[in-house]
Amino acid sequence: MRLGILAFIIALFFPLFIKNKMWAxxxxxxxxxxxxxxxxAVIVGSVGKEAPKGQENRRSAIFSVSWSIGKAFGYLFGGLLKGxxxxxxxxxxxxxxxxIEIIYPIRLPKEVRERLKSEKQEKEKKDNQHSTQLNDIHIEMNDSHIIDNSTTGRNENEIINKEELNFKKKDEKVRYKWEGGEYKNKTYIYIGYIFNFAIKGTNWVISSQYIKLVKDFDIKINLFGANPNEMFVGVFFFCLYLAQTTSLVLMALTTQWTYRRSVILLGFIVTVILYLVMALSNCNWLLCILSYIAGLSSGFANQTSVYYSLRASTNNKxxxxxxxxxTSGSGMTILPLVAGLLAKAYNDNHVPLYINICVIIMCIIVFDIIYRLMYFINSRRNAKRLSREEQPTPLSTVTQPQKPNNTSDEADDIQIPVEMVPTPLVGEQDTSPSEISRDDNQSLDSQEKE
Structure with missing residues (x-):
């Protein structure tokens, strides 16, 4: 984080001290x-990590409000101070x-450190219990049931192997079906990426290119004695980012906007209308009103992508x-470059706005294709998972009570997996100890009668 702030500081030195040089x-x-x-990415990830479970939307929206309102007033006062x-x-x-470099915290908040520490201790406790259960397997045999040593050793090994397998199966992560928002998020996370790419990328195009068209149309706002064209640009983007801030505040209060495809389509359409009017009109108040409406779409695009990303994984936010x-950064990098090159090639400052319109239309088409494709794929994946009512079948066991020994008053029961209880073949005599003992008693009774 501090390295990023330091890089921003260094970046300011070049235009500040090396003037009138394009390479600087x-x-x-x-x-x-x-x-x-x-x-x-570090800041947004930290906000999601520090947020309690279920509060990701509210915390991330509050963070977005802070930078959005800073951007709004930055453009407003930037145009004024520049003049x-x-x-x-x-x-x-x-x-x-x-x-910011001075006041930014050095370490995580106390409650987050305590939560991470407790999670680590809980994990270590479970690992220790697992190890103890594997090692604490005790089998005590009775003198009345004497089994050959080789058979005993083999059976003990089989029991231990079965128990180890049973514990491993319990530890394996059971894949349950995705339900509700978890299921929808598997699709909407990609839609959020596309939406954010389109809106942020095209906004960055007009941020860098629109000033030229403003001068061509001579769109003015006379305020505080600043340059009228630059003042209009400042007010225009102030309206856009003020609306973005408003949108983020509203989204922090509720989650009713989540997983609604129609709202995303509406955001695309409003943005296209703004770019069409910008290419055709020089009415300053109309452009400011439309920039405010488009700003609502911009805030929605940003929070949509962040919210779905924070919900994608608990451990990899x-x-x-x-x-x-x-995705948003690639839009902010590629689109202004392409727009600037084509505007210069055709010597027409309207070209960046036409490019924005084409990009939005293409993203709407890709958005619809991805929506249908990912829902199909995720429905197939979800069908292979267990429902919440189903439980994996563990290895079952039976208990064989032992006769009391002459030297001890109590005898432990032996836990033997069902799979290990021998089943005699057809026509084969059962030679288990209980059957042998019963046959011997019957032969003694017959001899006494004789």
């Missing part, structure tokens, strides 16, 4: 991207980063959150 800006953005890799201070406005960003950030 490129190097700055490369370092910024590396810092984001150290910073973002007043120029390049010196970077010093304010530098001061914010240094403050950081991994799935990292995959979510990889």
């Amino acid at each position: 800006l490129y190097v700055s953005m490369i370092i910024y991207g590396i810092g984001g890799g150290f910073f973002w 007043i201070l120029g390049i010196k406005s970077f010093y304010i960003a530098l001061a914010c980063l240094i403050t 950081g991994l799935f959150v990292g995959l979510s950030e990889i």
